Amino acid sequence: MPTTRFAPSPTGYLHIGGLRTALFAYLFARKQGGKIILRIEDTDQKRYVQGATENLIKTLSWFGIEFDEGPYLEGEEIKEKGENGPYFQSKRTEIYKEHAQKLLDEGHAYYCFCTPERLQEMREQQQKEKKPPMYDRKCCSLTPEEVKSRLEAGERAVIRQKIPHDKLIEFTDSIRDEMSFDPKTIDDQVLIKSEGFPTYHLANVVDDHFMGITHVIRGEEWLPSTPKHIALYQAFGWEIPQFAHIPLLLNLDKSKLSKRQGDVAAEDYINKGYLREAILNFIAFLGWNPGTEEEFFSLEQLIEKFDLKRVQKAGAIFNLEKLDWFNGHYLREKSVAELADLVFPLIDFDVKKDDPYFLKSVEVIQTRLTKLEEAPEMLRFFFTEPSYEEELLLNPKMKVTKETAKLAFQKSIETLEKISAEDFEDEENLKQPLLDLAKELELKNGQILWPLRVALTGEKYSPGTFEVLAALGKEKSVERIQSYLTNL
RNA sequence: GGUCCCAUCGUCUAGUGGUUAGGACAUCAGGUUUUCAUCCUGAAAACAGGGGUUCAAUUCCCCUUGGGACUACCA
Secondary structure: OOEEEEOOOOOOOOEHHHHHHHHHHHHHHHHHOOEEEEOEOOOOHHHOOOOHHHHHHHHHHHOOOOOOEEEEEEOOEEEEEOOOOOOEHHHOHHHHHHHHHHHHHOOOEEEEOOOHHHHHHHHHHHHHOOOOOOOOOHHHHOOHHHHHHHHHOOOOOEEEEOOOOOOOEEEEEOOOEEEEEOHHHOOOOEEEOOOOOEOHHHHHHHHHHHOOOOEEEEEHHHHHHHHHHHHHHHHHOOOOOEEEEEOOEEOOOOOEOOHHHOOOEHHHHHHOOOOHHHHHHHHHOOOEOOOOOOOOOOHHHHHHHOOHHHEOOOOEEOOHHHHHHHHHHHHHHOOHHHHHHHHHHHOOOOOOOOOHHHHHHHHHHHHHOOOHHHHHHHHHHHHOOOOOOHHHHOOOOOOOOHHHHHHHHHHHHHHHHOOOHHHHOOOHHHHHHHHHHHHHHOOOHHHHHHHHHHHHHOOOOOOOHHHHHHHHOHHHHHHHHHHHHHHO
16 A cells, blocks of 8 residues: 655644645545555654644644544644554654664664764865765774774764665656666765664664655655665665655745745744635645646645646745735635634634624625735724724825815715615615715715725725625714714 | 756746647736725736757757755754
8 A cells, every 4th residue: 555654853833845745745645545644753852842743733634634643632632543653753762773783783884983073073174175075984994892892981872874885876756757876975874873863864764664654755855865765775675665755845035945034834824814725725736736727726636636747846936925816715715604713713802703793894805805814904994983084085086175075974974864774784775876976966986985985994995885884884884974074 | 065956937837849838826907887805808928058869849868057955963
């Protein structure tokens, strides 16, 4: 069965690029009828962040990315499911040590006693000589006796992989096809750190093997270390999984997407009020497309259409403009009730969730929303009285002067008063009377409608006069116009 | 510096040995009887350069250029 995995390290939040990798792996697994495993790569205790794993799980599941095996949340408690656990690398140190020993025994690895200082110096020297910085294999030639005695003396040591230099390392990447590397350019990677923890390279290969991973779908940044992993599989005599290195997400300047140049945490986008369907659709299309001109895809539809063969080779700039557009689209697809549910938690003024007036106000702003976070500001005028602003009111472009405004206010109050409160709720009943009024007064529509809109909303930009009138209702509308009139 | 990867409108991309090089976002213009937005219509906008191969290259090959990743006892 095709089995893949998402293996983040718990550094605090879910990187948006990580989310896309997870999505692609998930889509692949579901499409193939295979499995996807969540594994936590927490072998670097220096980078341990409290609550990061919980956060990772929550965020992934918010997006609807579900795992067949691995850690999950039951209430606030982290549990694990599946037969190939544990799924935290920190709980698997014995397995790694055991396998490192195997490598040692079979001559595929060696102890290294070099100090960080020596390593540093060596690299600096190599840089100076314009040589590639690589471990010089000093400790590779130590005799077993020497190793034994230094170990027994308690000297700090790491275990290094011994890359066989005699044959080319080749593999076929699902996205990039044939890849080959000259082994002499590949560094003898540290496998076990001096404190006994494995590095990514060892843990990753060992886990992928024992967890039955058939397809490794990961970011392109791993491409250069893949030959090290291949060498490890070969040293163990294990079957090599299929690799698929997906292109990077880029900053505007084409560098790897980073914190410095904007938000990189998936949570940031959730908090800004991007919808899950918009984020998913957007990131799926960064580096992949179905080959048709359709552009809106639900998670289900993505699963149906996804194919690694159609994943792009080049990196994709993470361009928010398109995300905004997707988000606007999905926002407009929501029912008013759904949208109200999403907006309600963000409201900082006094509103009742099921108040018809609130629902109405949400309906009015729906086509104007691109992100949920904008909703409270857009909604505010419905719930707080606008203040008088002469500068906004007297719009030269609309040919609104004090005189026309005064006239517009007086006469429209009269006109509106004639409409029943019930009829008032349908904007269709409002249009004709006000338009007729304009004609009667020999004013342009804008000379009536602009001042009214300003009096009603107090905003430079807002929904249309009729919409607002109907939404506010007769009483509030007339009251607001009246109050503006008294200011003139 | 070394290894590796990549290269179609500003951006995300489709595409083929012979196409008016298609779509979407963004931009601009117009329309939808007030602003903003939605919606509709239209415009502008790309095959990095140089060599080959070929009757024919955007497409295949090579080089150059440009960009990027990696180069830790991080992942």
